[in-house]
Amino acid sequence: MSKREGGGNSCGLAVTTSSISGAEAPTITLTSVGQSAVWMSTSTSATQGPADVNGTSRWLDDSTSISPRHVYNLSLQGLINIDDGKWTEELRSAIVHDDLELCEALLCCGIPMTPLFFQSIPLEQDDVRQLCAKFCPDIWTSIKTGNVKQVRCLVNLWHKVDLVRNGKSLFQLAIEHSNPYIISLIGGIQTTMEVAHVVLAGDVKRLHTLRPNGQFIKRTLKHFGHNCAPILYFAIIHNNIEMVQELCQHFGMKSDDLMLDQDGQEIPLLFVALQSAVDHQIITVLLQSTHYELTRVWYQKRNILQYSLDIQVSADCFALLLECGGGQLVAERDATNRTLxxxxxxxxxxxxxxxxxxxxxxxxxxxxxxxxxxxxxLAILGFQSFFISVERNLCIIQEHVADLAQCITDDDAQRFEMTAQLLHSTLPDDFPISTAVWYARPPGKPQSLLHRAVICGRQEIVSLILSYSPPSSISTLLVPLDNLGVSPLHYACASSEYSQIEALLLTAGFSEHQMDKLEHDCASYRMKRDTADMAAFLTALAEGDFTKAVLLDPWDVDRVNADKDAEDLMEDLPYRKRVLTSADPDAKSTGRRKSSTHSHTSGRTSLGAKPDSWCSIS
Incomplete structure (x- = not known):
């Protein structure tokens, strides 16, 4: 609850609209009753009033607070005059009551934050001051003075860019002052920012009318005031199934797009939806709207099923995840080689x-x-279950996969090929042998046959596996990954003994830019090539001791260099993941985030690089 809903009184604010197209508009009074700003009509007219939403006149009664959503709706209809001093007084009232969300809505809709106004904010209101400081100087002043950095900052805070002042739009002002960067920024973001404000207003009908612009939307736009959240996030937390469907189906929004959690680590929106316990219909839409397969969508080294157990989702939600995730997701092992x-x-x-x-x-x-x-x-990926063990055909499939793994251990390429043909004869007609050979994992093991062949240095068998035509062209979507998200090419880059195998995989089209669950790419493995730590790590994997391999992590800075300062090492290691923001001191130790991500005070940078200095769009 915002402090505006508490007790006390504040002065009434009168706002009178001017005549429109020769017809007299109604007189509107913005007042505060019990510290709740409300709209009241003092005259009737055919002209729509400020509380008019979606073409229907809906005057707010004395008991209704003006909310951020009302502000966004009024702004969309062009009913907020940013030069009207009464809106500045409404912003001042929101500041007095520490209503951060209403302050943000008013500032984003164009109410200017002047230096004099900012100086009048009491020092003890630190949260409000930090928020308002980001909007000062205002966007009009920033464009006139060519302040590119501030314009970027305001765009990253989703400041409205289709504003008009004295008959001149922001874009016209940018053209007048001839700054190419500002012209490109304002001109290129208008359509996307309109969609963002429509979502903030919760106006589904208006969103429908913007469908033709769907292909021009910049999905990379992130809100820096809300943990770098993309547009889809705001529809999710409002539990608006219709809006989520519209954004996913017609605007290309994806549920594995990333934002930041309370600790500044990247989190896919799908995981945020689980945390927020949104409607199951929304979860269903999100599960069907990802860039990558669900087995490739991770948070804190866990897939969506493993994470759902950690936060203990409802039984219905878990059943939904199982059904949508399928056998591939169920058979995945976690970073410590545990099954589901x-x-x-x-x-x-x-x-x-x-x-x-x-x-x-x-x-x-x-x-x-x-x-x-x-x-x-389930059988191909080595999932062990009583129900699989009593199903003869599935049991035979797992036996053949185990035999293939033994062929790799024995370096017997000829027997490997014969066993692969036996496996082919037991597979259903709709399951290609190429898929089976590429992805197959022996029961109890977290790595595919291809991983195993690379780690054991079996070049001939690697060549044989690669000769099986993959389901389609090789990409990061198809390359088999182990329980750490590591591809066979990663391991091939870790030792000079595997240089010929590395060349084979690169020729086959494997990507050097695939990231594992610890954010390491192939370059990271090459930097550790032939070191004692990497050699011990690979030996443990070759011996099948996955528990030991996890403990021998070559990138564990504290273990490898216990006598050196970890922070100094972080600066020297470009392959270590950088944390973008500091941890929220109010975040609970359970790791679950709060449903609201209003984080103007918790999203401070800890590395000295201000996030406002770059733009979230491309």
Missing amino acids: TEVMAELPIFEAQSNYKAILEKQIQKWIREKNKQAVW
Whole structure:
């Protein structure tokens, strides 16, 4: 609850609109009753009033507070005159009551924050001062003075850019002052910013009318006042299923787009939706609207299923995730090589363990009973379950995969090829042998056959696996990854002994830019090539000791250089992930975020580089 809803009185504010097109407009009074700003009509007219939303005149009664959403709606309809001093007084009232969200809405809709106004804000109101400082100087002044950095800052805070003052638009003003960077910035963001403000206003009908502009929207626009959140985030937290569907289907928004969590780490929107416990219909839409396969969407080294157990989502939501994720997601192992069932067994509440396990078993039985392709995926990826062990064909598939792994250990390429043909004969007609050979994992192992062949240095078998035609052209979407998100090429780059294998994989089209779960690309592995730490790490993997391999992480700075200052090392290691913002002191230790991400005070930079100095759009 904002402080504006508390007790006390504030002075009334009168706002009178001028005549429009020769017809007299109604007189509107903006007042404060019990510290709640409300709109009241003092005359009737065919002209729409300030509280008019979507063409329907809906006057707010005395008990209704003016909310940020009302402000965005009024602004969309052109009913906010930024030069009217009464709107400045409304902003002042919001500041007095520490209503940060209303302050932000008014500032984003163009109410100017002048230096004199800013100086009048009491020093003890630190949060408000930090917010208002970002809007000073205002956008008109910034364009006139050629202040590119401030214009970028305001765009990153989603300041409205289709404003008109004295018959002149912001874009016309930018052209007048001939700054090419500002002209490009203002001109290139207008359509996207309109969509952003429509979403902030919650106006679904108006969003429908903007569909033709969907292909021109810049999805990279992030709100720096709300943890670098993209447009889709605001529809999600408002639990607006219709708006989420519209943005995903017609504006190209994706649920694996990233924002920052309370600790400044990147988090996909899909995980934010789970944290916020939004409607299951929204979760369904989001699961179907990703750039990457769900097995490639991670947060804190976990996929969506593993994370759902950590925050203990509802039974219905978990069932939905299983159904949409399929066998590939269910069979994924976590960074410590635990299966989904093993993660369940470690939940602190026995009832939760039982419920999740029952839902999982029910889904597996359904796939097997219906002879669904997802059941074959479970077998190919080495998922161990009683229901798979009693299904003869699935059991034979796993035996063949185990034999292929043994062929790699024995360096027997000829037997590998013969076993691959046996595997082919047991697969359903709709499951290609190429897919099976590329992705197959022996039961209990987190790495594919291709990973295993690379780590063991079996060049002939690597060549043989690559000879199987992949489902389509090789890309980062198709390359098999292990439980750490590492591709075979990563490991090939880790030792000079694998140089010929590395060349084979590069020739086949593997990407050097694929990131693992620890944000390492192939260049990171090359930087550690042939070091003692990397050699020990690869030896543990070759021996199948995955627990030991995790402990031998070559990038564990504290372990490798315990006598050196970690922060100094971070500056020297370009492959270490940089934290963009400092941790929120109010964040709970559980790691779950608050539903609101209003973080003008918690989003401070900890590395000296101001996020306002660059733009979130390209």
